[in-house]
Amino acid sequence: MLQCDYTTSQLDVLEAEAIHIMREVAAEFERPCLLFSGGKDSIVMLRIAEKAFWPAPIPFPLMHVDTGHNFPEVIEFRDRRAEELGARLVVASVQDSIDAGRVAEETGRRASRNRLQTTTLLDAIEDNEYDAVFGGARRDEEKARAKERVFSFRDEFGQWDPKSQRPELWNLYNSKIRKGEHIRVFPLSNWTELDIWDYIRREGIEIPSIYYAHTRKVFERDGMLLADSEFITRDEDEQLFESVVRYRTVGDVTCTGAVQSTAATVEEIISEIAATRITERGATRADDRASEASMEDRKKEGYF
Amino acid sequence: MDILRFATAGSVDDGKSTLIGRLLFDSKAIFEDQLEAVERTSRDRGTEYTDLSLLTDGLRAEREQGITIDVAYRYFATPKRKFIIADTPGHIQYTRNMVTGASTADLAIVLIDARKGVLEQSRRHAFLTTLLRVPHLVLAVNKMDLVDYSQERFEEIREEFTSFAAKLNAPDLTFIPISALHGDNVVSRSESMPWYNGSSLLHHLEHVHIASDRNLVDVRFPVQYVIRPQRATDPALHDYRGYAGQVAGGVLKPGDEVMHLPSGLITRIASIDTFDGPVDEAFAPMSVTLRLEDDIDISRGDMICRPNNQPHVAQELEAMICWMSDVTKLGPRTKLTIKHTTRTARALVRDLHYRLDVNTLHRDESAQSLGLNEIGRVSLRITQPLFVDDYARNRLTGGFILVDESTSNTVGAGMIVEAK
Numbered sequence: 001m002l003q004c005d006y007t008t009s010q011l012d013v014l015e016a017e018a019i020h021i022m023r024e025v026a027a028e029f030e031r032p033c034l035l036f037s038g039g040k041d042s043i044v045m046l047r048i049a050e051k052a053f054w055p056a057p058i059p060f061p062l063m064h065v066d067t068g069h070n071f072p073e074v075i076e077f078r079d080r081r082a083e084e085l086g087a088r089l090v091v092a093s094v095q096d097s098i099d100a101g102r103v104a105e106e107t108g109r110r111a112s113r114n115r116l117q118t119t120t121l122l123d124a125i126e127d128n129e130y131d132a133v134f135g136g137a138r139r140d141e142e143k144a145r146a147k148e149r150v151f152s153f154r155d156e157f158g159q160w161d162p163k164s165q166r167p168e169l170w171n172l173y174n175s176k177i178r179k180g181e182h183i184r185v186f187p188l189s190n191w192t193e194l195d196i197w198d199y200i201r202r203e204g205i206e207i208p209s210i211y212y213a214h215t216r217k218v219f220e221r222d223g224m225l226l227a228d229s230e231f232i233t234r235d236e237d238e239q240l241f242e243s244v245v246r247y248r249t250v251g252d253v254t255c256t257g258a259v260q261s262t263a264a265t266v267e268e269i270i271s272e273i274a275a276t277r278i279t280e281r282g283a284t285r286a287d288d289r290a291s292e293a294s295m296e297d298r299k300k301e302g303y304f
Numbered sequence: 305m306d307i308l309r310f311a312t313a314g315s316v317d318d319g320k321s322t323l324i325g326r327l328l329f330d331s332k333a334i335f336e337d338q339l340e341a342v343e344r345t346s347r348d349r350g351t352e353y354t355d356l357s358l359l360t361d362g363l364r365a366e367r368e369q370g371i372t373i374d375v376a377y378r379y380f381a382t383p384k385r386k387f388i389i390a391d392t393p394g395h396i397q398y399t400r401n402m403v404t405g406a407s408t409a410d411l412a413i414v415l416i417d418a419r420k421g422v423l424e425q426s427r428r429h430a431f432l433t434t435l436l437r438v439p440h441l442v443l444a445v446n447k448m449d450l451v452d453y454s455q456e457r458f459e460e461i462r463e464e465f466t467s468f469a470a471k472l473n474a475p476d477l478t479f480i481p482i483s484a485l486h487g488d489n490v491v492s493r494s495e496s497m498p499w500y501n502g503s504s505l506l507h508h509l510e511h512v513h514i515a516s517d518r519n520l521v522d523v524r525f526p527v528q529y530v531i532r533p534q535r536a537t538d539p540a541l542h543d544y545r546g547y548a549g550q551v552a553g554g555v556l557k558p559g560d561e562v563m564h565l566p567s568g569l570i571t572r573i574a575s576i577d578t579f580d581g582p583v584d585e586a587f588a589p590m591s592v593t594l595r596l597e598d599d600i601d602i603s604r605g606d607m608i609c610r611p612n613n614q615p616h617v618a619q620e621l622e623a624m625i626c627w628m629s630d631v632t633k634l635g636p637r638t639k640l641t642i643k644h645t646t647r648t649a650r651a652l653v654r655d656l657h658y659r660l661d662v663n664t665l666h667r668d669e670s671a672q673s674l675g676l677n678e679i680g681r682v683s684l685r686i687t688q689p690l691f692v693d694d695y696a697r698n699r700l701t702g703g704f705i706l707v708d709e710s711t712s713n714t715v716g717a718g719m720i721v722e723a724k
Contacts, residue, residue, distance in 0.1 A: 006555075006587050007515045010307045010386040019591035020550040023529040027604050027646070051579035052548070052591070055541055056533040139377045146376045165374065166714040167400055167628050169407040170703045171550065172643050176712035190388055192379045277336045 011199055015048060018187035020171060021150060022052040025132045025185050026059050028175040032132040032185075033090065035304065036062040038070075038078035039250040040207055041136030041188060044196055047205055048187060049134075050085065061088040063133075065121045067113040068095045069231045069253045077208040092124035109233050112254040118303045122158040125182055132175070132183045135304050140192045141280070144296035150189050156180040158302030184304075193280050194273055201266045211269070213246045213262045224257030248273075248280045305381070308509060311390040311405040311438065313429035314415030319446045323415065323484035324378060324391055327506065330491045331380045375405045384510040394425060399432065399662065399677035400628040403717055406436040407703065410514045413442045413505075418451045418481070422464045424663045430465070431662055434472045435624060435679070435719065437699055439517040441469075442478045444505060448497065449483040455499040471665070476512075480505050518588045519698045523554030523562070524615060525608040526645035526691070526701070531593055546577055546593035547602055552645065552700035553693075554610070556586045556594070564600050565607040565617060565691050571598040588700070605647035607691035615691040615701055621651075621684045622722040624660075624695075625706070627674040629715035632708065634682070635673035640716070644690045644704035651706065655683040681721070695719035 008016075025032050034049060036042045049058045062082055066075075082089040094113050097103045097120045106112060125133060139146045149165050151173045166174050177183060188196070200207060217228040219238045226232060228240050232254050245258035246269075263269045295303075314320035329339075378389040390405030392398070406412060412433040416426050426443075433441055443465055451457045458481045469477055480489055481500055488494035491506045503511070528549035533541045556562075560573045576586050577593040586592045594608065602608075609615060627634045635656055642651040659671035659680040674680045695702030706716030 006518070006520060007306050008589065010305050013307050013589060016550060016589050016591040020528070020589075023548055023591070024646075027529045053531060054577075054579040054593075055538075055544060056531050140379045143376075146378065147374050162374070167404045167705075167717065168714070169404055169705055169717050170700060171408075172703070172705045174643065174705060174707055174712070174714045176641065176707055178712065190377070190379070192381070192386075194381070195386075279337055 011195065011202060014188075014191055014195060015051070015199070017171070017190065018045075018048045019052040021173070021185060021187040022049055022134070024173055024175070025134070025183075026053070029132040029183070031128070031130050032060040032134065033063045033128065033130045034058075034060055034134040035064070035136065036078065036082070036089070037064055037136075037250065038074040038081070038208055039136070040196055040200065040211065041138065041191075043081070043205060043207055044191075044199055045134060045136045045188060046081065046085070047203060058085065058087055060134075061090050063090040063092060063124060063128075063130075065092045065117045065124070066094065067117060067252045068093065069113055069229075071208070071210055071227075071247075071250065071253060073210050074208045074250055077206075081206075090124070090128065092120050094120045096120070097123065109235065111233075112252060114252050114255050115298065115303075118158075118298065118301050121304070122302050125158065126180075130182060131177060132185055134185045134187065136188055137186050137304060138191050138193070138196075139189050142295045144299055148186065148189075148299070150186055151175065152184040152186065153177070154182050154184060154302065158182070160184075160299045160302070162296065162300070194270070197266065197270045197273060201270060208250065210247045210250065213244050213264045215242055216245050216258065217241070218243050218245060218258060225260070226257055227253055229253045305384070305386060306515070307386045307388060308411060308512070308514060309388045309390065309409050310411040310413060310509065311392055311402070311409040311433075312413045312415070313392055313402055313406075313433070314394045314413075314425075318394065318415040318417050319484045320391075320394065320415050323413075323444065323446065323482070323490065324389060326484050326487055326490050327389075328378060328380050330487065331382055331506070375401050382506070382510055387509065394429065396425070396428065396662070397677060399428075399679075400626060400717075402429070402432055403436060403626045403628075406433055406438050407699075407717065409436075409438045410517060411440040411442065411509070411512060412438045413444050415444050415446050416461060416465075418445050418447045418454075418457055418461065421461050422468065426465070427468060428662045430469060430474065431472060431665065434474050435626075437696060437719075438475070439514070440476045440478070440512055441474055442480060442505070442508065445479065445481045446484050448481045448488060448494075449486055453481075453488075453494075453496045455497070458500075478502070478508060478512075480508065519553040520555055520587055521553070522613050522615075522693065522698060523556055523560075523608070523610045524552040524691075524693070524698065524701050525549055525556065525562075525594065526552055526647070527602055527604055527606045527608065528646045529604060530602065544595075545599075546595050547608070548591070548593045549646065550591045551586050551588045553588060553698050554613075556592075557584065558582070561611060562596070562608050563611045563614065564596075564602055565609065565614065566689060567600060569598070569600050570611050571596045571600060573597075605645075607645070609691075615693050617689045618692050619686045619689050620654075621686065621690070621692065621718075621720055623682060623684060623704075623718040623720050624679060625674065625682050625719075626679045626717045627676060627715065628717065629708065629713065630676045631711070631713075632715065633673040633675050634680075634706075634716060639709060641707040641709055642684070642686060642690075642704055642718075643707065644692065645701060647688075647690055649690065650687040650709075652685045653682055654685050657681040657683070684718075692720050694721060696721075 392405035658667040
């Protein structure tokens with residue numbers, strides 16, 4: 001008798017599901033693209049795209065919405081990874097949107113380009129006629145995301161309507177849209193932060209250096225450690241100091257906080273996350289702190 | 305570590321949100337900043353205690369109205385398993401959401417208020433669970449603290465439900481007396497109910513055997529995508545032709561004799577490829593790429609099976625439909641788009657046999673149409689053959705969705721009961 005109970009590990013199940021979703025999109029849409037920021041979730045998503053179509057190349061371009069306020073280590077990683085894969089990288093620039101008068105730069109001490117990204121993203125989707133856009137968002141990140149579908153319908157204004165989402169059953173995804181509408185696709189919906197790190201460890205995937213502990217000049221604002229950067233105006237009482245930190249999420253310099261940590265390897269990061277008592281967005285994202293519904297509101301407008 | 309997907313059904317009054325809040329809280333899946341937000345909101349509303357049910361409300365409208373509208377997905381893990389909860393609203397106007405959540409669930413928890421006993425809605429939840437063929441059902445008899453942890457009351461409810469479940473052809477059925485508010489029998493065994501010899505709810509979730517729930521007998525491989533490296537820098541890949549897909553049933557091995565549908569041609573599996581190298585066998589839910597020994601014209605929507613074990617090749621289907629549109633109705637002559645496995649076609653409703661009252665299971669044969677959240681049995685005519693199994697035999701090759709041709713919305717879920 002064959003001794004095999006055909007169990008499948010959680011990472012294998014999640015990977016198989018994500019591969020299925022990616023192939024479904026490649027088969028049913030004309031012009032998909034994959035949002036690649038150089039952050040850990042999009043890195044995992046890119047690895048899954050590599051696996052889904054191997055030995056053929058990834059059959060869609062990568063796109064990054066660049067606020068111009070990103071960490072240089074991450075931009076360098078983004079470009080190198082795209083080149084290694086021979087993938088086409090489309091960079092949609094918030095600066096270009098500002099120069100073209102599509103959006104106005106925020107002013108003041110808390111100025112951020114976070115919200116401006118939405119216009120740049122939607123313009124790029126329209127200009128390139130993308131009909132499906134892969135994003136690395138996970139449902140465990142935030143409560144509005146906990147309700148979002150894997151295939152998330154966007155109308156011709158790029159808006160999400162949480163009250164009239166399409167039912168999603170079994171592994172059947174509805175890809176019917178009209179011209180001008182698009183679908184945001186989230187293959188990592190069912191992954192948690194810990195799953196992402198377990199997968200990075202298992203696959204031996206390279207990630208930007210700022211995820212690991214390093215010494216950096218920072219200052220404290222609202223209980224978060226922000227990096228010293230030419231894009232942030234500090235108050236007089238916001239003194240710079242050196243600290244050993246790492247980033248749990250990677251976003252815009254102006255609104256992404258570092259956490260104090262000595263975790264220098266993926267294993268150490270995993271032990272740290274398994275023990276942490278604060279969510280990753282709560283610990284590191286000023287953009288989510290505005291109100292209980294700030295993510296829901298931004299998503300309705302067309303945010304990632 | 306494997307994954308258990310489970311759906312919870314019940315209304316706010318049954319303590320469903322409190323139960324989920326407690327599972328998340330006691331398994332440390334709730335973080336300090338989330339708890340602070342809930343404490344703040346509880347205080348603002350003048351609630352005396354920290355209302356754990358606030359943890360599970362996602363949308364602004366839900367928080368404002370204090371109800372759950374849509375399916376929410378929650379995640380937690382113990383050293384034994386990773387869990388995905390499909391948290392579904394319990395009221396009848398949200399039947400479609402419960403059907404959605406149950407479609408992928410390995411197990412469903414139906415909550416019963418020990419004071420109220422088996423209500424109409426408990427029967428409805430249990431019925432939908434069995435209609436969607438969720439393999440394991442847990443009846444969590446909640447609020448035991450409010451009936452003095454009475455064994456007699458628990459046995460009464462168990463008996464009443466068991467006789468009802470016999471009519472449903474219910475799968476594996478487990479009864480657990482709990483108090484979500486106090487944590488009795490949720491994570492650890494309760495000291496207040498020494499008469500109960502079974503597992504705590506979490507222990508049951510950790511240990512229930514699900515590996516054999518998948519169909520490992522009937523080989524079903526819906527072809528999803530054809531992989532042909534066209535920019536091959538490696539000359540060895542010039543002739544590569546792989547059929548990618550997710551296994552929907554059975555176990556495939558290199559060398560196996562397989563049949564292609566619709567052609568009926570027979571060949572063998574040359575190799576089962578993945579990015580990480582070829583594998584010795586593939587079974588659900590693996591996503592793999594098959595290479596075949598012979599050159600057959602195969603495209604998306606086709607099916608690979610075994611010559612001596614084929615699905616039905618059907619253009620006429622008998623199915624149970626759950627209608628999900630609040631705009632249109634389903635009735636004879638309705639035309640729709642049908643998506644089944646990786647094949648999309650058009651469907652025409654030939655006949656509506658009956659509408660089922662989901663509370664009483666009464667069949668109304670005079671019904672002319674199905675409206676939002678209504679369930680009924682229909683005959684469909686499909687424009688091209690589908691490769692189907694009875695839903696009871698395989699949820700992946702027996703289930704389909706219906707899409708409205710003018711709005712492109714998903715308006716129905718179907719479960720095949722008889723293929724011709």
